[in-house]
Amino acid sequence: MSSPISTKPPSGMRDFLAPDVVRRRHVIAVVQRVYESFGFVPLETPTIENLATLLGKYGPEGDQLLYRVLHRREKLQRALAAGTATELDLADEGLRYDLTVPLARVVANHRDLPQFYKRYQIQPVWRADRPAKGRFREFWQCDVDVTGTASVVADAEVCGAVAEVLRELGFADFRILCNHRELLRALVAEAGIAPQQEALALIVLDKLDKVGADGVRTELAEKGVPAAQTDALLATLARAREPGQLDRFAVAEGALGKGARELQALFATAAAGPAGAHLTFDPSLARGLGYYTGPIFEIQVADLAGSLGGGGRYDGLIGMFGKQPIPAVGFSLGLERILLVMEERGMFPSLGIGPQVLLCRMEGVAEAAAIRTATALRAHGLRVELYPDATKLGKQLQYANTIAAPFAAILGGNEVAAGTVTLKDLAAGTQATLPPADVAARVLAAR
RNA sequence: GUGGCUGUAGCUCAGCUCGGUUAGAGCACCAGGUUGUGGUCCUGGGGGUCGCGGGUUCAAAUCCCGUCAGCCACCCCA
Structure with a gap:
């Protein structure tokens, strides 16, 4: 080793x-x-x-x-x-x-x-x-x-x-x-x-x-x-x-x-x-x-x-x-x-540049669908990381905590069908299912 | 270049004084605690030739010598 x-x-x-x-x-x-x-x-x-x-x-x-x-x-x-x-x-x-x-x-x-x-x-x-x-x-x-x-x-x-x-x-x-x-x-x-x-x-x-x-x-x-x-x-x-x-x-x-x-x-x-x-x-x-x-x-x-x-x-x-x-x-x-x-x-202001959103993909959602959603969110000005595997949601959310992302966006079968994403505020614990433009607006407003 | 301190798991360290089963802890990491919800908690797991080399000894993380590396102070500089 x-x-x-x-x-x-x-x-x-x-x-x-x-x-x-x-x-x-x-x-x-x-x-x-x-x-x-x-x-x-x-x-x-x-x-x-x-x-x-x-x-x-x-x-x-x-x-x-x-x-x-x-x-x-x-x-x-x-x-x-x-x-x-x-x-x-x-x-x-x-x-x-x-x-x-x-x-x-x-x-x-x-x-x-x-x-x-x-x-x-x-x-x-x-x-x-x-x-x-x-x-x-x-x-x-x-x-x-x-x-x-x-x-x-x-x-x-x-x-x-x-x-x-x-x-x-x-x-x-x-x-x-x-x-x-x-x-x-x-x-x-x-x-x-x-x-x-x-x-x-x-x-x-x-x-x-x-x-x-x-x-x-x-x-x-x-x-x-x-x-x-x-x-x-x-x-x-x-x-x-x-x-x-x-x-x-x-x-x-x-x-x-x-x-x-x-x-x-x-x-x-x-x-x-x-x-x-x-x-x-x-x-x-x-x-x-x-x-x-x-x-x-x-x-x-x-x-x-x-x-x-x-x-x-x-x-x-x-x-x-x-x-x-x-x-x-x-x-x-x-x-x-x-x-x-x-x-x-201690003279530094807060200088975060990591991803604002971790995009979580549920089992059964195609990789391409996740890429498409990530691309849409990025086009609205968000810094988005896409979790590579469709593993258990809990594990993906835990990873969001690890990388200090303030939001998780959940993409499951329901969301794909409706053209929406479920945005979860990881600090508050609240979530809402929204189209990408509204997701971006909420994340940007939270800064 | 001078003086001092420290090297043990990815990180922070315990163990060393007075050598003796298989070298520990916390954090981190991985897996589980069945269905699309994290931070807490519980259980389990991987990971170390104890900086390196030599010596003493039946036996060395532990004692001795050397060496390398890191840190602190001085010098110098940014």
Whole structure:
């Protein structure tokens, strides 16, 4: 009986049964509608990209998490025969890791796109990460991006779009944390931290909320950053959190002032849209992805350790494909994260899609007669399941309960002769024998 | 990548400490309780090489080692 083949899906990947699918579709429908209302148009790209497209865009951690697709046939045999094959020799393609890099490739490749290409994309991505709560190896992202402009309007619009999605889904308490890569780098440099330790410092700083100042001191000390520099950085960041500090940064020279002024502009502009009340300056927000250059964003809710989404400006990424540099900004919502919080908070409306009517066939009624009746009921707009066998009525009604159909329609010899069906309301226990049009009217009225 | 917890029927678990008939329960599933009426109830039934591999022993679900998988926290991210 038990099979030697595991029936579980691969680690970090899941099957979605009807109740899951219905909830996922519900969220996706809202995302799609809101994104389109902002003027974004859809894009779908292949599951698999060339490794050259993917590698070197996300930083070393990201490269490690890429699912690679093995060479086929002769190429693989040749690589293996060499005996010294490395990962790069064995694979030339990989599963997409996010939707931003494929977008960058598409924009670099299609020169006839609108100057301001506003696209949304809702597709799965894969990361060979260790699964945890709210983290999967296959998950869906809902991205909105604007390419071809460095205008703060684009930054404000992507923030507005995701904020409106969350608002329409019923979220009220989320924060969109904002920081700026250039501002952050200026603060790190100001603390005296060497440029080659900057990336390291940024990653550790991102943990400030979770591990606290002492945790950051310990971790940076282990990585060889002098304590005096760490203290200087922490002091600077603590000051940066004080109200009005962004305005003081804004009058500074160089990258510090530039970053601060760009954030000020973003806050001022986005305030006129749905994101306004949710934007929060967080000087310790760093974000791991390598390609961000300007403002960076992350959506936070109190009851989830991870984020609901993230994004930022990446003015250098499209240019990495060897064509002209094109500025871009985008935001990504994590479908599973949103679903997780909505499930935990009980935020879903009732979303039934199963059959409204189970059509029961009595013994002696021809299969064709049942098909004919089911077809008539369906033509009136009902979702109808036809019980396959003419078994005992009790068994058929029991099955109706099992699949949670609110009505049963009974087709016996009498009904066939009269051109009627007996409609039974399974919750109330009442029933009436009616022509199909009246059956449909009653079922539809019961919703 | 680090630390911890857990793997026994489709699902949730008991049994393990102190090895000993044929490994249990609830739910689910199937069949019956005669005619075209379900949810409750009663009776019966199918379904497990106790995650996998090795070791100790007369004897292992139970003890020991290894391994794989899942979950939680951290890290990172969506």
